Amino acid sequence: MTSPLTHLPGRQRAAEPENTFDRRLIAPMILGAVLNPVNSSMIAVALVPIGIAFGAPPAQTAWLVSALYLATAIGQPVVGRLVDSYGPRTLYLIGTSLVGIAGILGALAPSVGVLVVARVLLGFGTCAGYPAAMSLIRSEAARTGRDSPNGVLTLLAIASQTIAVIGPGLGGLLIGVSGWRTTFTVNIPLALACLVLGALRLPRTHGTAQARGARLASTVDLAGIVLFAATLVTLLLFLMTPRLSHTYLLAVAAASGAGLAWWELRAAHPFIDMRLLAGNLPLLATYGRTLLTAVVTYGFLYGYTQWLQEGRGLSPTVAGLVLIPMFAIGIVVAAATGRRTEVRGKLAVGAATQILACAGLLLLGPGSALWWLIGVGLVVGVPQGLVNLANQSAIYHQADPAHTGTTAGLYRMFFYLGAISAAAANGVFFSDRADTPGLHHLGLFIGGCAVLFLVLTVADRSLRRIGERDGATKPDTAPIIPAQRRHPMALTTLDERTALVLIDLQNGIVGLQTAPRSATDVVARSVELADAFHAHNLPVVLVRVSFADNGADVLPGRTEVSGGSGAWPAGWDVIVDDLAGHADDIIVTKRNWGAFHGTDLDVHLRRRGVTQIVLAGIATSVGVESTARAAHEHGYHVTLATDAMADRDADTHQHSVTKIFPRLGETGTTAEITELLTKTRDNDKN
Numbered sequence: 001m002t003s004p005l006t007h008l009p010g011r012q013r014a015a016e017p018e019n020t021f022d023r024r025l026i027a028p029m030i031l032g033a034v035l036n037p038v039n040s041s042m043i044a045v046a047l048v049p050i051g052i053a054f055g056a057p058p059a060q061t062a063w064l065v066s067a068l069y070l071a072t073a074i075g076q077p078v079v080g081r082l083v084d085s086y087g088p089r090t091l092y093l094i095g096t097s098l099v100g101i102a103g104i105l106g107a108l109a110p111s112v113g114v115l116v117v118a119r120v121l122l123g124f125g126t127c128a129g130y131p132a133a134m135s136l137i138r139s140e141a142a143r144t145g146r147d148s149p150n151g152v153l154t155l156l157a158i159a160s161q162t163i164a165v166i167g168p169g170l171g172g173l174l175i176g177v178s179g180w181r182t183t184f185t186v187n188i189p190l191a192l193a194c195l196v197l198g199a200l201r202l203p204r205t206h207g208t209a210q211a212r213g214a215r216l217a218s219t220v221d222l223a224g225i226v227l228f229a230a231t232l233v234t235l236l237l238f239l240m241t242p243r244l245s246h247t248y249l250l251a252v253a254a255a256s257g258a259g260l261a262w263w264e265l266r267a268a269h270p271f272i273d274m275r276l277l278a279g280n281l282p283l284l285a286t287y288g289r290t291l292l293t294a295v296v297t298y299g300f301l302y303g304y305t306q307w308l309q310e311g312r313g314l315s316p317t318v319a320g321l322v323l324i325p326m327f328a329i330g331i332v333v334a335a336a337t338g339r340r341t342e343v344r345g346k347l348a349v350g351a352a353t354q355i356l357a358c359a360g361l362l363l364l365g366p367g368s369a370l371w372w373l374i375g376v377g378l379v380v381g382v383p384q385g386l387v388n389l390a391n392q393s394a395i396y397h398q399a400d401p402a403h404t405g406t407t408a409g410l411y412r413m414f415f416y417l418g419a420i421s422a423a424a425a426n427g428v429f430f431s432d433r434a435d436t437p438g439l440h441h442l443g444l445f446i447g448g449c450a451v452l453f454l455v456l457t458v459a460d461r462s463l464r465r466i467g468e469r470d471g472a473t474k475p476d477t478a479p480i481i482p483a484q485r486r487h488p489m490a491l492t493t494l495d496e497r498t499a500l501v502l503i504d505l506q507n508g509i510v511g512l513q514t515a516p517r518s519a520t521d522v523v524a525r526s527v528e529l530a531d532a533f534h535a536h537n538l539p540v541v542l543v544r545v546s547f548a549d550n551g552a553d554v555l556p557g558r559t560e561v562s563g564g565s566g567a568w569p570a571g572w573d574v575i576v577d578d579l580a581g582h583a584d585d586i587i588v589t590k591r592n593w594g595a596f597h598g599t600d601l602d603v604h605l606r607r608r609g610v611t612q613i614v615l616a617g618i619a620t621s622v623g624v625e626s627t628a629r630a631a632h633e634h635g636y637h638v639t640l641a642t643d644a645m646a647d648r649d650a651d652t653h654q655h656s657v658t659k660i661f662p663r664l665g666e667t668g669t670t671a672e673i674t675e676l677l678t679k680t681r682d683n684d685k686n
Contacts, residue, residue: 344460429441
């Protein structure tokens with residue numbers, strides 16, 4: 001029997017085996033994810049016809065490119081956060097609707113200004129595709145118990161790369177047949193296809209997502225979003241026009257960024273959780289590699305292409321043909337290596353070939369043979385097939401499952417920031433024309449980025465554990481928690497004999513830096529669980545750790561609190577205000593890691609007839625795990641709310657969640673547990 005906590009409600013899967021990825025999701029996921037590259041690539045061949053149609057100079061039509069990048073870079077983390085709050089289906093449908101509206105607006109636009117507005121709508125509309133896809137992949141992993149999504153990630157990467165190949169050609173064909181407006185109207189049938197497939201195939205979240213959305217209205221960090229947008233817009237405006245007279249933009253960006261950091265560290269529900277990022281250094285390293293990857297990739301795409309025409313003297317048609325092998329080898333490499341989970345090796349090989357390709361640029365000149373030009377493109381294609389896919393895989397494994405959409409949105413933001421940085425570098429090195437000296441300077445610049453990329457890869461030891469944890473040579477069928485899948489626990493409901501036990505959510509603990517989520521997030525989800533248990537008149541136990549003021553009852557050698565000195569600040573052992581104040585809650589004070597040893601917790605639970613407990617709190621591998629082990633030994637059925645707990649280290653948290661907890665009981669998210677609780681109680685009433 002499979003635990004109900006591993007099911008996503010509201011979608012029938014009669015045609016799909018229980019432990020395989022739902023293939024019905026693949027079509028809407030790919031369509032949604034390619035909407036952005038479609039519009040990013042086709043516009044390249046439409047700029048000149050649009051300029052001619054409206055008598056607009058290149059300085060004006062360039063905003064058709066910049067507007068999409070700006071809207072996308074700002075919108076990705078915002079929409080990613082909304083995906084986490086409302087679920088992928090709602091945001092997917094809203095986003096694709098915006099794409100269709102933008103297509104209509106572009107088809108009827110009377111001026112370049114209206115076209116820019118249409119491109120902004122396209123930017124925001126296409127933001128939902130990638131975070132929604134990553135969220136769906138994560139939910140399918142939870143449903144099936146199989147955490148190797150490399151096949152699906154490979155499909156997404158290949159689809160985007162294929163669009164990069166055919167996008168300009170498709171745009172040129174559409175313009176030749178019906179004019180430049182067709183590059184906008186093509187979004188109408190694409191949006192309709194997404195809407196139909198999304199409405200029919202994407203899972204409904206029923207009341208859970210709506211409840212989270214209602215809570216979001218009161219907890220949304222508007223100030224954080226505004227400061228984030230101000231920081232990004234001013235920085236990107238400077239990067240697009242890097243002049244001495246525009247340095248004031250850098251000052252505004254720096255001030256906004258400082259304000260953003262100050263505010264987010266103090267916000268109760270931060271838009272970008274700085275503590276979460278600071279506690280997940282591997283994720284920050286991946287974001288840095290993503291930015292560097294985009295600088296190198298788009299440095300080649302923009303700079304090398306321009307040089308082929310102006311520095312080497314090739315026609316646009318021949319230059320386009322020279323680039324085809326570069327994209328083709330990227331697709332082949334991605335397809336050949338995509339199903340391997342191992343990340344570090346892909347990144348290292350990709351970094352090395354990036355450096356080699358940059359060195360190749362330094363050897364090019366006006367008389368370079370055509371075969372040499374194609375060869376450089378082939379070398380560039382190898383990292384395109386390796387690096388983007390490896391970064392995506394790293395993001396998937398490093399992200400907090402509860403923040404998958406936000407993490408994916410930030411990933412895309414860093415990518416587009418790198419793309420704009422590359423465009424700015426091309427503007428600096430090709431100030432008058434794309435000549436050979438400018439190409440060599442560009443090669444040195446992006447070569448430095450490639451070297452830094454390699455350094456970040458070699459220094460990041462956490463990348464090894466991705467391959468080791470998931471099995472670099474194992475196929476996609478490797479189960480994430482074999483013990484749970486082979487020997488499911490007896491617990492199938494949460495009923496009137498269930499109690500909630502929250503570990504160490506006290507002032508002296510929640511002020512610590514935790515990972516993979518902040519203590520603030522843990523408290524917020526614990527409050528959600530407590531509210532649900534209170535609503536059904538079920539026991540809530542608040543466990544705290546405390547010692548005598550002089551430290552007399554601390555065991556020798558124990559240093560888990562205040563260095564073991566016995567000098568604890570006043571109020572450090574008081575339960576946080578968000579959870580305090582409910583008269584019926586049970587307060588248990590412990591002196592050790594676990595909540596059972598030396599306490600009356602077992603007496604409280606037995607007297608209330610409790611046979612099942614839901615556990616959450618801080619720290620995952622210490623207080624929570626110790627309590628779970630003891631509860632299991634005492635004969636309680638154990639359920640662990642894995643998104644309502646955190647640790648001082650992300651790796652120890654992950655080890656407990658994936659290796660230890662499946663042997664002790666069931667694991668589920670806060671939303672799944674509260675929904676199952678409500679559903680079970682409603683069934684009892686009926």
